[in-house]
Amino acid sequence: MTDDTASAQAMTDEWYPVGLISQLDKTGRQTALMGEPIVVAHDADGQALVTGHNGRRLPVKLRYGHVWSSLGTPKKDIFAIPEADQPGRRFVDVGVVRVRCSPLRAVENFLDIAHFPFVHTDVLGAEPHTEVLNYTAEIRPDVDEVWATEVKFYQPQASKSASGGITTEYMYRVPAPTCSVLYKTCPPRPTEWDVITLFVQPLAEDLCDVWPWMALFDDETAMTDLIHFQQMIFLQDRSILENQVPRLLPLDPGMEIPTRADLTSIAYRRWLKRHNYTYGAQLVAR
Amino acid sequence: MRSDTTGFWTPVALSADVLAGTVIPARVSAGIIALWRSQSGHVAASADRCPHRGMSLSHGFVRGEALSCIYHGWSYGQDGRCVRIPAHPGLTPPETIRVTTYAVRESDGIVWVAEGTPASDPPSLAGWIPLRTLTVEADREAIETAAGASASADGLLETTRADERLCLLLSPSQQVRTGMQTVTHVLVADGCLPPVRIAASRSAERLRRMAETAAEKGRLP
Amino acid sequence: MMRLYDYVLSPSCYKVRLMAALAGVSLELRPVDFHPGAEHRGPELLSLNPAGSLPILVDGDLVLTESSAILVYLAGKAASQWLGRASPVDAAREQQWLSFSSRLTTSLGSARLHEMLLRPGDIGALQAAGIAALRELEAGLVEQRLQGRAFLVANAPTVADIACFPYVALAPDGGISLDPYPAIRLWSRALRALPGFIEMPGIHRLHELKPEPLLEPGVV
Numbered sequence: 001m002t003d004d005t006a007s008a009q010a011m012t013d014e015w016y017p018v019g020l021i022s023q024l025d026k027t028g029r030q031t032a033l034m035g036e037p038i039v040v041a042h043d044a045d046g047q048a049l050v051t052g053h054n055g056r057r058l059p060v061k062l063r064y065g066h067v068w069s070s071l072g073t074p075k076k077d078i079f080a081i082p083e084a085d086q087p088g089r090r091f092v093d094v095g096v097v098r099v100r101c102s103p104l105r106a107v108e109n110f111l112d113i114a115h116f117p118f119v120h121t122d123v124l125g126a127e128p129h130t131e132v133l134n135y136t137a138e139i140r141p142d143v144d145e146v147w148a149t150e151v152k153f154y155q156p157q158a159s160k161s162a163s164g165g166i167t168t169e170y171m172y173r174v175p176a177p178t179c180s181v182l183y184k185t186c187p188p189r190p191t192e193w194d195v196i197t198l199f200v201q202p203l204a205e206d207l208c209d210v211w212p213w214m215a216l217f218d219d220e221t222a223m224t225d226l227i228h229f230q231q232m233i234f235l236q237d238r239s240i241l242e243n244q245v246p247r248l249l250p251l252d253p254g255m256e257i258p259t260r261a262d263l264t265s266i267a268y269r270r271w272l273k274r275h276n277y278t279y280g281a282q283l284v285a286r
Numbered sequence: 287m288r289s290d291t292t293g294f295w296t297p298v299a300l301s302a303d304v305l306a307g308t309v310i311p312a313r314v315s316a317g318i319i320a321l322w323r324s325q326s327g328h329v330a331a332s333a334d335r336c337p338h339r340g341m342s343l344s345h346g347f348v349r350g351e352a353l354s355c356i357y358h359g360w361s362y363g364q365d366g367r368c369v370r371i372p373a374h375p376g377l378t379p380p381e382t383i384r385v386t387t388y389a390v391r392e393s394d395g396i397v398w399v400a401e402g403t404p405a406s407d408p409p410s411l412a413g414w415i416p417l418r419t420l421t422v423e424a425d426r427e428a429i430e431t432a433a434g435a436s437a438s439a440d441g442l443l444e445t446t447r448a449d450e451r452l453c454l455l456l457s458p459s460q461q462v463r464t465g466m467q468t469v470t471h472v473l474v475a476d477g478c479l480p481p482v483r484i485a486a487s488r489s490a491e492r493l494r495r496m497a498e499t500a501a502e503k504g505r506l507p
Numbered sequence: 508m509m510r511l512y513d514y515v516l517s518p519s520c521y522k523v524r525l526m527a528a529l530a531g532v533s534l535e536l537r538p539v540d541f542h543p544g545a546e547h548r549g550p551e552l553l554s555l556n557p558a559g560s561l562p563i564l565v566d567g568d569l570v571l572t573e574s575s576a577i578l579v580y581l582a583g584k585a586a587s588q589w590l591g592r593a594s595p596v597d598a599a600r601e602q603q604w605l606s607f608s609s610r611l612t613t614s615l616g617s618a619r620l621h622e623m624l625l626r627p628g629d630i631g632a633l634q635a636a637g638i639a640a641l642r643e644l645e646a647g648l649v650e651q652r653l654q655g656r657a658f659l660v661a662n663a664p665t666v667a668d669i670a671c672f673p674y675v676a677l678a679p680d681g682g683i684s685l686d687p688y689p690a691i692r693l694w695s696r697a698l699r700a701l702p703g704f705i706e707m708p709g710i711h712r713l714h715e716l717k718p719e720p721l722l723e724p725g726v727v
Contacts, residue, residue, distance in 0.1 A: 418689070
């Protein structure tokens with residue numbers, strides 16, 4: 001564990017998902033945020049309430065199906081997802097899955113496509129279609145976010161509604177250290193993108209609760225099918241995430257070997273380092 | 287294990303438990319390693335970590351003569367060199383991408399992994415055949431107490447304490463999260479019949495219970 | 508067609524899907540929002556199964572609960588070689604391991620639900636019970652191998668193997684290592700290599716069963 005206070009501070013002032021709005025109750029969800037025990041509940045008037053150590057009230061926002069909170073004083077609002085206000089989309093609360101890994105490793109795995117044929121076999125990828133074609137990854141200075149665009153991959157079953165294989169186009173976006181938004185080819189509406197997010201609640205540096213959420217154009221598929229498809233995908237990743245060494249995300253370039261297929265991960269690690277977003281990271285090889 | 291100045295052999299698995307075309311995790315002093323047998327039957331051992339994204343290689347798969355990582359399919363030869371990166375089919379991986387490997391020997395039905403550079407061969411187990419591998423949640427001393435006998439420098443211990451005549455081949459005890467742990471290979475006299483082997487397997491379980499009970503008592507204040 | 512009330516992450520539901528796939532039986536899947544929706548405890552599902560558990564199999568007027576019973580039904584209907592009925596010993600062994608499988612559910616399964624989906628429980632006690640069950644299974648498989656049998660009842664798989672396999676294979680989801688059990692590893696691999704075998708999330712494809720594809724740039 002790092003006890004570097006500067007790095008802890010940079011991430012302390014960010015917003016994190018801590019529960020589903022639809023599951024708020026009076027008893028409350030006993031959970032944790034970056035090592036501090038917290039309770040997520042609603043009060044007598046139905047207002048969401050997040051309580052930290054010694055009963056201190058923490059900031060609360062309700063957005064994208066989830067309750068968000070922070071241990072510090074967030075300097076800006078939760079990142080915008082304009083598609084969340086677009087009429088005609090269905091919003092899918094996928095629910096929580098706990099993973100014994102660094103919250104940053106969980107996000108990095110979400111940004112990766114090269115593992116599809118081996119981990120999501122015959123769903124998001126299949127041999128021999130393993131090649132990762134060139135794409136663009138950058139830290140966009142105007143919005144200070146990581147973006148990857150023109151990411152293309154052959155997928156046997158890209159979504160619950162997909163029938164047969166298609167080459168899917170992706171865009172990835174990292175607007176906050178433990179959150180990522182994926183824009184993906186939307187078969188029923190070729191001019192729009194489906195939105196699939198990964199919101200990660202850091203419980204500790206090596207433990208996280210992962211809250212996937214989606215905003216889709218899909219009027220056909222039953223809600224439960226949509227939830228199960230995404231849970232299936234994430235549970236295929238979970239056994240990978242729990243078996244990476246070290247558990248913390250190494251930011252020392254000597255620790256792991258990226259290739260051209262990992263441009264998004266390289267940009268993500270660089271962005272984390274630049275902002276001192278190192279809760280869950282390992283700075284020097286140990 | 288007999289520890290000369292240059293290194294020693296650790297017995298990590300029964301040959302029969304490492305099928306051709308599979309990889310398993312095995313324990314040496316340095317931690318977990320990936321032990322695998324190629325399709326042609328050659329046994330190899332490497333660090334249990336793919337240098338790409340740190341994934342455990344013992345979770346991977348073996349095709350032909352290479353070990354592949356389950357995460358992105360990066361493949362390594364018996365010499366530890368990366369031979370294939372599926373995301374870049376046209377690329378010949380640079381020589382610098384490799385995993386640490388360990389020397390491996392197979393003799394008398396046991397797979398031995400070299401720690402350091404042993405000056406001699408693994409010990410002979412003539413007269414015995416391997417039965418099964420048990421993990422005992424106790425250190426060597428507790429096992430010796432349970433067996434009523436001391437292990438040789440090679441980690442061999444013969445006992446009739448639990449009725450059947452057994453030979454235990456003890457790996458070095460290791461500190462793990464739950465306490466001390468000793469990977470123990472159980473051997474029986476060559477030529478004994480299945481009913482005797484089954485009885486021996488049960489005797490070994492009984493010895494394990496005795497050793498773990500002793501270790502448990504030892505831990506109490 | 509038989510209808511299975513199914514949850515994609517449930518090892519007990521997976522037993523039924525796996526048995527059906529191996530026996531060549533088609534199922535109509537009716538997904539149940541177990542997590543986060545707790546639909547299995549809602550009025551519709553409780554009227555089918557007051558125990559509030561999954562899976563539930565409906566075949567015409569017949570409603571079956573408890574995965575072991577469903578496995579026996581599927582095998583009896585479509586693949587009787589999966590029933591260990593060759594001798595009184597086989598039949599008894601099959602029953603023994605079917606009963607044993609419920610201990611896997613309450614130990615390994617509960618540890619998994621605790622570690623993964625945050626269900627309440629004493630994780631230390633659940634893991635200890637899971638390890639005790641794995642040791643028992645390992646010893647049983649060692650004895651079977653010594654008698655020339657690769658599976659729990661015979662040298663061919665039966666419903667008993669299908670009943671035990673999923674919670675064992677997913678033990679690491681509950682923080683329980685499978686490293687100390689070589690016989691379980693061999694047995695698990697033999698099951699995963701069966702023709703018609705299907706996975707569930709957490710159990711990866713055995714990629715070695717497929718030959719290395721010839722990779723050329725630009726096949727995408």
